[in-house]
Amino acid sequence: MRFSTVLRRACFSFLVVLLPSLASAQDYPTPREGDWIAPSFTFHTGETLNNVRLHYVTVGDPTKPAILVLHGTNQTGASMLTPHFAGKLFGPGQPLDATKYFIILPDGLGIGKSTKPSDVLRASFPQYDYDDMVSAQYRMVTEGLGIHHLRLALGYSMGGMQVWLWGEKYPDMMDALVPMASQPTEMSARNWMMRRMFVESIEQDPAWNHGNYTTEPPSLRLAGAMFAIATSGGTLAYQALAPTHAKADKIVDDMLAAPQKSDANDVLYQWASSADYNAAPGLSRIQAPLLAINSADDERNPPETGTMQMSLKQLKNARLLLIPASAETRGHATLADATFYAQQLGVFMKETATH
Template sequence: MRRLIGTVLLLLASAAGATAQTPAAPPPAGSAAAAVPATPLTALCSQQRLCNLKMFYQVPDFRIGGRYDLSAPATWANGGVGGTTLESLGSGPLRTAYIALGTPQRNAEGEITNAVVINAFYSGDATDMYAQWVEGTGLSGGSVIGPNRAIDTNRYYVVILDGLGLWGASKPSDGLGQKFPQYGYMDLVQANYRMLRDHLKVARAALVTGVSMGATQTYVWGVMHPDFMNGLMPVGGTTQSDGGDPVGNWTFQLMSSAIESDPQWRATGGNYYHLPKAQHPNRGVAFGWSVLLLTGFDFDFRSQQPWDKVQPDVFYWKPPTPQAGAAVNSRALLFDAVDLLWRNRAGETYNINAELGRIKARTLVMHIENDQWLTFDRAKRTVEKVPGADFVHETSPVAHYGMSGPGNLDKSPARTMEEMRQVVHGLVVDQLGVKKAAYMGHSMGGQLVLGYALTYPDAVSKLILEAPAGLEEYPREVTVAPGKTLDLFNPAYAHDFAAWAATWDQTGLRAREKAQTAQQIDDFYHFRTRDPVTGAVTPSKSGYFLRDSEYARLHTNQRIGMISGDPRELQQWVDVFTFDIYAMVSELQESDPKSLYKRLTELKIPIFLAFGDKEPFIPGAAFNGRTDLSRQVILPFMRRMTAAGREVQVKIYPDTAHFIHTDDP
């Protein structure tokens, strides 16, 4: 979740330029009664307690199951050419469903320009995504959508969609059964596009995203409507589920076959709607869910679960105990067999790989490396075909469900600088194939690349260092109060966060950082100090930004936003922020004959070193007592490097502090 939140913020930051209009109220949500069957066989909402939030809109004469020539969008404005309308089958118009929240902003024509469009997953709907991303759950790891969250409803108009074929949208179980036209993913997207444009008057989306099949739809949005959105973020989706993806196709074919193996399906040929729900092919549906649940999680994860946790997901034609198959049997009662079969068949011929070059939006693909449904190798191939796409991936014990999980929130931040360098090398050299490059590092990043050049000399051609850490040494023990000395930089803490916290919490640093108010953060970031009694503001010698800029505002607002966000996110940020001080200083120990600082003369590459003349953080006076940047940091470093015959250029920027790239771009 931490990674998800960070990447959402980056994508939305790039989209912010399109949202400069005055906020306005959303249009009327339409008449739900006219579009919803009086007695639906299957529920309109997965989360019944949230059903009052869901709204409905009809798209008349929409053609389902037709052909989409992407080079001729005018031909499929109302569905694919040659498709079938629901009206022609004696039903009402196609029904869409959605939940909307947030702050719409409009252009001169009254159209919304700051939408965030969220597609639901395979078996889910808008209420599921609301529960996961707005309210936050154990699976999602916390709230993503809301005031001051990653998707900030003070700044964006969020529309969470149902997909055609399940829950609140038109579906076979509304009454047509197997006469319902076989839809495809392009039908799902185009029907919702019509609702967004015609009903909600959305002219542009800042971001289109979704997880699993919602991510699959996200790709389809990008190829069908490349000029509609600024950003795409598919999380665990696919661009093909036909025979080109044997594992994915095989998995869902097994599920479909399980449904059709039900004796009631075979007896009725799938025409069972005249019978009570209890006599529908529910056991086949349970069997199908059992197939998916076997492979949806990592096998190692499943094999380590106790049997009493696994058995409720195991299907039995004749359950030996009430617990056996109980979970899948209950789940089956929520769904309809034809609804699920039509959803599965939508993917059997789906493949948009040849169209990925149409995508214009900034794209970030997120995927789980050990996903056993939508395999990682297919995701890598997709990234190569989407122009300029970025790629974030990781392993997860829960496999396909991992990108919705808690991310780093349950992980210790304890790690060394050298381990960070290994990650950089694995990404840049091993994964991206950049065998040699110039590296730039700012602040802690400066120390990181200094050490990187020492560890991987063949990978670095030159260094550009902006206000870098790493050019001074420190004692291991530090006096924190009269008569009180702490062993702050004990190397044993490198992978023992609890021991580190027990020592460092005696300094009060973590507690003070976590307790910062919005005003205190804003003041500090902009070199101000405020009298706690009178409120008088005076200039400070310490801070981040001397000049106002978009970057300075983004950085400040992100930190302030953490106060009202997920408290676990704030705690994790505080932990990492504080632990990084330890990580830097622990490899710069005066008593260590092989400290990073002592080894800098081994560097044989050109170095450009830059500092601002108002640098507030270097040297690290609080831990080593040094106070003079020029005499105690820069000049000693230059003398050592010159004596070793190394090439170093130095530039001091006037009226500039720690963030040179912001104060003096």
């Protein structure tokens, strides 16, 4: 047995605990969660933080080929374990069959149960970026789990942007790449403008108090609802869901009445972490076959700009699957439902299989 396999089993058995609440009645193996502690982590700013916790959820046997699944902003690895995502991808015979693959779903640096501003330092926490998050994921996968090759790296939204970076930073580590609801180009136009306004609306709230608040600033709830409506949900879908003034008001009322579970500092850091994202200059370093999956009604990555098509021309083996807009799609949120692409993803997995 190879040393890497022994190490993976040892790390896995020491760190994980069962997560029965996540397993529910799904067809795939019971998810497990674990932590790896980085003794020291250096950020792109040069700042160093000791004992950085990187949390993860795994599904399947750690001796099987590994698949990395990366979540979106203000989500967690466990948030991907839904009937519409994991329930359509991780089951027997499905594209990412968890009886054949070892699926790793990390909580990004600064998010979920990984070390984050609300745990320590608050607004004095080092400002991380996507490159830092990918470096932390890489260390967790290689140093923590002893895995040095990935069958696939797949990500949604923020996770999709990080998949582009994975392909550039570690080009020989994976067999295939699937960035979803993302593009490799610089954070700009409406996508960045709305993120900037989200951050500004909270930081300009006196209740934020430079991050030293005792209760969550009210702007967090208002800004979050505004951002969600403006940048996700789909035009045709909203028209179908809210064709009248009263129904539109009901959606807004429900959003504003929902429990506030996020910490303002954590949220600010997460959205600000995208500021310097730009995978475009490094596209030529990507070696693995790549399937980009976007939706035609994605408010943050509108296909009519042509930026994705120009980017894919720089790659040796890449193509775009563009989901047509409809009343059933949800704009930027469309790809949280694997119904729209499970079949094509299955084909891509077969095409990129190594023997």
